Amino acid sequence: xxxxxxxxxxxxxxxxxxxxxxxxxxxxxxxxxxxxxxxxxxxxxxxxxxxxxxxxxxxxxxxxxxxxxxxxxxxxxxxxxxxxxxxxxxxxxxxxxxxxxxxxxxxxxxxxxxxxxxxxxxxxxxxxxxxxxxxxxxxxxxxxxxxxxxxxxxxxxxxxxxxxxxxxxxxxxxxxxxxxxxxxxxxxxxxxxxxxxxxxxxxxxxxxxxxxxxxxxxxxxxxxxxxxxxxxxxxxxxxxxxxxxxxxxxxxxxxxxxxxxxxxxxxxxxxxxxxxxxxxxxxxxxxxxxxxxxxxxxxxxxxxxxxxxxxxxxxxxxxxxxxxxxxxxxxxxxxxxxxxxxxxxxxxxxxxxxxxxxxxxxxxxxxxxxxxxxxxxxxxxxxxxxxxxxxxxxxxxxxxxxxxxxxxxxxxxxxxxxxxxxxxxxxxxxxxxxxxxxxxxxxxxxxxxxxxxxxxxxxxxxxxxxxxxxxxxxxxxxxxxxxxxxxxxxxxxxxxxxxxxxxxxxxxxxxxxxxxxxxxxxxxxxxxxxxxxxxxxxxxxxxxxxxxxxxxxxxxxxxxxxxxxxxxxxxxxxxxxxxxxxxxxxxxxxxxxxxxxxxxxxxxxxxxxxxxxxxxxxxxxxxxxxxxxxxxxxxxxxxxxxxxxxxxxxxxxxxxxxxxxxxxxxxxxxxxxxxxxxxxxxxxxxxx
Numbered sequence: 001x002x003x004x005x006x007x008x009x010x011x012x013x014x015x016x017x018x019x020x021x022x023x024x025x026x027x028x029x030x031x032x033x034x035x036x037x038x039x040x041x042x043x044x045x046x047x048x049x050x051x052x053x054x055x056x057x058x059x060x061x062x063x064x065x066x067x068x069x070x071x072x073x074x075x076x077x078x079x080x081x082x083x084x085x086x087x088x089x090x091x092x093x094x095x096x097x098x099x100x101x102x103x104x105x106x107x108x109x110x111x112x113x114x115x116x117x118x119x120x121x122x123x124x125x126x127x128x129x130x131x132x133x134x135x136x137x138x139x140x141x142x143x144x145x146x147x148x149x150x151x152x153x154x155x156x157x158x159x160x161x162x163x164x165x166x167x168x169x170x171x172x173x174x175x176x177x178x179x180x181x182x183x184x185x186x187x188x189x190x191x192x193x194x195x196x197x198x199x200x201x202x203x204x205x206x207x208x209x210x211x212x213x214x215x216x217x218x219x220x221x222x223x224x225x226x227x228x229x230x231x232x233x234x235x236x237x238x239x240x241x242x243x244x245x246x247x248x249x250x251x252x253x254x255x256x257x258x259x260x261x262x263x264x265x266x267x268x269x270x271x272x273x274x275x276x277x278x279x280x281x282x283x284x285x286x287x288x289x290x291x292x293x294x295x296x297x298x299x300x301x302x303x304x305x306x307x308x309x310x311x312x313x314x315x316x317x318x319x320x321x322x323x324x325x326x327x328x329x330x331x332x333x334x335x336x337x338x339x340x341x342x343x344x345x346x347x348x349x350x351x352x353x354x355x356x357x358x359x360x361x362x363x364x365x366x367x368x369x370x371x372x373x374x375x376x377x378x379x380x381x382x383x384x385x386x387x388x389x390x391x392x393x394x395x396x397x398x399x400x401x402x403x404x405x406x407x408x409x410x411x412x413x414x415x416x417x418x419x420x421x422x423x424x425x426x427x428x429x430x431x432x433x434x435x436x437x438x439x440x441x442x443x444x445x446x447x448x449x450x451x452x453x454x455x456x457x458x459x460x461x462x463x464x465x466x467x468x469x470x471x472x473x474x475x476x477x478x479x480x481x482x483x484x485x486x487x488x489x490x491x492x493x494x495x496x497x498x499x500x501x502x503x504x505x506x507x508x509x510x511x512x513x514x515x516x517x518x519x520x521x522x523x524x525x526x527x528x529x530x531x532x533x534x535x536x537x538x539x540x541x542x543x544x545x546x547x548x549x550x551x552x553x554x555x556x557x558x559x560x561x562x563x564x565x566x567x568x569x570x571x572x573x574x575x576x577x578x579x580x581x582x583x584x585x586x587x588x589x590x591x592x593x594x595x596x597x598x599x600x601x602x603x604x605x606x607x608x609x610x611x612x613x614x615x616x617x618x619x620x621x622x623x624x625x626x627x628x629x630x631x632x633x634x635x636x637x638x639x640x641x642x643x644x645x646x647x648x649x650x651x652x653x654x655x656x657x658x659x660x661x662x663x664x665x666x667x668x669x670x671x672x673x674x675x676x677x678x679x680x681x682x683x684x685x686x687x688x
Contacts, residue, residue: 088109
């Protein structure tokens, strides 16, 4: 990499490689599968687990138990696209210690059958429902049409397993979401939902809150998965900027020696040259001299200047015969463990979720993708464990905003989205946070390491459990969730709250570029509004508990990263276990007089992201982004004024006086401004 500006990863995480996530128990189950199997008796089960953690096989174990021991008639496995149906082919599970094998009659794996989803395949579902066979696999689309045709009651007493659950949404336009709501209302099926995304549907809820509350959740984190690998010990994630055509700049981030999947931009995107075939040709030219296609696989052979011949799989070619041949060569089971089978895969809409190439070391994506979910799925292509693969990375190549370009606002949006994605990935890749209020009865919990001095009853402690990858952090003044649902959100869904916050345009724009920002405007007011909108069924105290837990998780990760980047946490990331994040959180907790929620609210969650942006983007482009955002800055909205007025009222109850407009404390001054604006808006009739 020659251009230092382009080589700053925004996230770099290392793991201890203790081998646990790849080891099987006596029944042939890996840790995630064992955890899911323990909940096999639940009627509604949601499994949240990273790519490559073995969700497909976990479902086989659960489905077999439901068919043999729980009285269900049949199991229907529903996958988003035909290629993923291959994950549910026969498996000799008894060979590894389980009490039954997984078998699917070839005629009932409709993903392998010719024809479209709304035709003979729907009739096949009908024939299956009326027969004695036990397992059927079909696409989301086939299943939707089948429910439309036969009605929800035709599926009574059956297991419906939905793979890649984040494709579903509670939006009235999403038929699968509607059908699932109907199944839950009828309450005569079992549902197992699986997702590798950690936050569902991006901005859109998957299910209505009352339906979601019925699901028991099994969560297996990225931290547990990667920490338990045998080989992979480091993952880097970065966004990189280019000017001109991306194909001219691609070798700044593409290392031909790394096994790479390149996702070129959609032809409708700003980054596209509108000629995808020429883009592929240009990438091949940049890599070396074309030697022609391999007659056996259809891979393009390219000789690098160093004399090495690269095998490149082109999945962009419009000639379906050529593309299908290449695709078949990639799926050849005989080559699954052959590292030298292919070197680089170039794709457009393919090679994302469910695509299994364990040797992939680098997922390189050009242009911002439509959703954070898609980015998590693409990163998952590179996080497989494989012999000799110690490092993996994801790179997002983005066009730099250019003052002369009319589409500057679009470029700014892409930049902000890339930052949001990296902030969220930091959260997803970190150990799990469990926050506890510090009070006189607080004490140590078995299994947690509290650092060199052990547990200190006189201060806020930070404990870490290396086996479960869990932080336990004591915070003074922390509000605890009261209801079961709020407790579930704080335990299971903080990443969803963080995703909603970092995707909020107002929050990220102000957090990065508002020099007069009072951090509480984001951490208290903006995050408070997002939680009220996302969880309207929670009461105010529970909403505040969720807000505090989410902002604590986000800001503690950011502060730990800051300390690690400054070298304050010590340790070489290449040496054994990664203690940088753990040490960083501990250091931050030790460096402050007391770890309390007010202190955490006073930190701008986007401060570290700006520091990285300043290193990766040219000064002119950074100014351009700042100017584009400053031009849109607005004063307080009535909603923000109302929220600040409520905070001012709380302040008065606690302190016995109203916040002062002349206070030297920026947050107190902001509350006073908000209260005054609220009175003004009320007099103007804005709240009528």
